Amino acid sequence: MSSPPAEVVKGLQLTNADDEAMTMISYRTLEEDRRKVFASAFPECASGHVLAIVARGSQGDHKEFIAVLKDGATSAELVSGSCQITFEDLSPADCIEYSFAEAPGEWRVAQVSREALETYRGMKFEAWKQMLLKPTCEAQFRRMLQLGIVTQLYDPQLFPTPDASKAQYQVTDDRTGKLIQLPHAVKEMRVWNAALQQYDSIDTKLSGAPAEAEKAAWWKDFTDKMKAEHGEEYIDGLIAGKN
Known part of the structure; x- marks a missing residue:
């Protein structure tokens, strides 16, 4: 052309x-x-x-x-677009691009700037813990236990789950019929570097989350505390999908 x-x-x-x-x-x-x-x-x-x-x-x-x-x-x-956190104007090239583990290399655009993302990541690990400690309903509690620990960035508005995977990351509250969105962590993120004319990779790890090598031990300790509070048989049953 x-x-x-x-x-x-x-x-x-x-x-x-x-x-x-x-x-x-x-x-x-x-x-x-x-x-x-x-x-x-x-x-x-x-x-x-x-x-x-x-x-x-x-x-x-x-x-x-x-x-x-x-x-x-x-x-x-x-x-032009608009950052969903700060509402500043963004060029498409300013936007964060992300992909999920189940679709590697299938990049999507989040209308959020890199600067805004850095301030956002600090609150998401604690938000995930609170969803487990204070679940809205048993269906949410069960599915989050089955999904396991989330240590990478997630947000249903900024990084919406593709239609093909939505059923895995949403549950219905049996009492209210309300659809509840569950954390679906991104696998990779990148942003365009205008000066170098190439992509810069962005760390997806949540602030306060354990390192990759410590995830299993952290999750075991966390679920052990849940078992002490709710009963081992009950928690094991939720994870196994029996309750």
Whole structure:
């Protein structure tokens, strides 16, 4: 696909998060594999000519903007989203990409910035523990015990479970009929590095969660405490699906 006239791209207003002007240093047709990933969260990228525009700020910072050509390539429009935590404007290239263990290499886009994600991860391990210590219903308690310890980032809004796996990560409260979402941890995360033009891997581990080598011992200690409180036979029965 031929490149658009330079004046079409140069007419775009490129600014950083502080609304400071940035200078375009290059542009190209967006790679097909990245376009497909973006299209899952940004329908504008699903078809047509999609561009990746690299810009530099006054402090030497880099940002990659995504634009779609319009009107027979005579104009271009920037594609923009919003961080679901801070509500700041995001380019698709700013967004976190994630995948689940059951679908390795199947990347999805979460409209959340890397900075916001770092503040978010500190509260999720404790939230998971509270779901086990104070379950809404027995169905939730049973399924969470069966799923085991969660040490990686999860969130049903930021990282929604694909339809094919939803049944494994939701239960129905028998008393109210309400559908309860269960933690479904991501396996991998990455974000685009505009300066280096490559992906940076992001650690998925939750703050406060045990290291990989300590997970089994931590989970045994935790379930032993649950057995002491609720009875060993009851907890073992829930895990085995007998209760």
